[in-house]
Amino acid sequence: MGWDLQLGELKEGYGTEDDIWKKLNYFFFDAKTTTTYKYGFFKALLENIYMTTPEGFMSYDHLFYDFTKIYWNLVVHHQLWQSNTKSRRSVIQGILEDAQVKYEVPKDWRFDRLPEAVQQSIVQQVKKNGKRYVIGAFYGDTDGVFYAFHLKDETLQMSLPVVQFLKKYQRLVTNLTNYQLAKFLEKYNEDFTQMLTRVEQVSQRASLEEFRRLLQTNTGDCCFYCGKTTRQTLHVDHFIPWDYVQSDRLWNFVLACPTCNTRKNNRVPAPQHLTALYAQNAKLQQLVRMDYFYAYSEQKLQELYQFATSNGYRVWE
Ligand SMILES: [Zn+2]
Structure with a gap:
């Protein structure tokens, strides 16, 4: 066979x-x-x-x-x-x-x-x-x-x-x-x-610019976590850490100020941020090419969140 x-x-x-x-x-x-x-x-x-x-x-x-x-x-x-x-x-x-x-x-x-x-x-x-x-x-x-x-x-x-x-x-x-x-x-x-x-590191991209552009155009120029605008360049952050998902999907990206991004490090954000991400994704879905949300659902994101924590990722409070 x-x-x-x-x-x-x-x-x-x-x-x-x-x-x-x-x-x-x-x-x-x-x-x-x-x-x-x-x-x-x-x-x-x-x-x-x-x-x-x-x-x-x-x-x-x-x-x-x-x-x-x-x-x-x-x-x-x-x-x-x-x-x-x-x-x-x-x-x-x-x-x-x-x-x-x-x-x-x-x-x-x-x-x-x-x-x-x-x-x-x-x-x-x-x-x-x-x-x-x-x-x-x-x-x-x-x-x-x-x-x-x-x-x-x-x-x-x-x-x-x-x-x-x-x-x-x-x-x-x-x-x-x-x-x-x-x-x-x-x-x-x-x-x-x-x-x-x-x-x-073989799955890693050279650049996340494509995602930065999409987020900046469609969600505005402030930090997803603390809501502040900053003169510094916002980081493109994997909401569920890359180390765990090993993939780059728009629905798992947010813009974060360098302070929040550094503090969060390799952890999973607190549950209220998950709710905010559902909302961001619902908005993005109306604005970007459909392919970016292929097979996406809130339920899947929730499942990913739960599995990341049960796989040992700590929550950033
Ligand atoms: Zn921040």
Whole structure:
């Protein structure tokens, strides 16, 4: 069962936490690994875990945007070899290295710095090959328990118990994925130091300017937390810390003055701020491109808030 499948159905009857842990153990420790695709794709799935429809559907375009961003940062930004043989590059490593040359992108650039049209053209190429080499293989490595998919229709429907599981254990599963990815990369990239740190930062953007612009235009120029205006540049703050969500969604961003931002640090804001964020998002939804709020709901934001605290993030009072 694996990479050449055109479609796969969800295996019924594996919805308990024990079942899912068992499949995850196989995925991480026993399934054959010849490239880093499965780890890159798992990171993209985790980045999109709050981007599922109520029925569990995820968008190929979102998934492969994040997959491409992660892979670009591994291959071009960090120059890391992605397969278990030095004689042959993985197909997607090849696509990205060739794109870097073709578009003359400086090697130290992170993916989000590329012009929008160039990003989209690369994502489409990666998606085409990801459909061929990644979705079916990941499906096989998780024994058909994580999602159903259909390549031709571009559908991927997550198992709802798996979605809940990944939300509940997000911090653990993210760290485990990073650890295994770093371990694999170390084997084939001997000259590199601090592999785990590189891997942990691989989802990060070079810049949050896009979000700053949207917030400043639509919510005004004062601090979300203390309400003061300041001459200093406002920070673009991940309401639920980036360290936890590992993704950048407009509905999780606020503008904060440097004082509040520094005080808040890596904590979750107090509950009254959550209510204020619902209101900010309701307003923004009327004003920005719909895609920024894909699959968003207040209920999801509330769930994210609760899971962040149960995953150990302290509340900033
Ligand atoms: Zn403030």
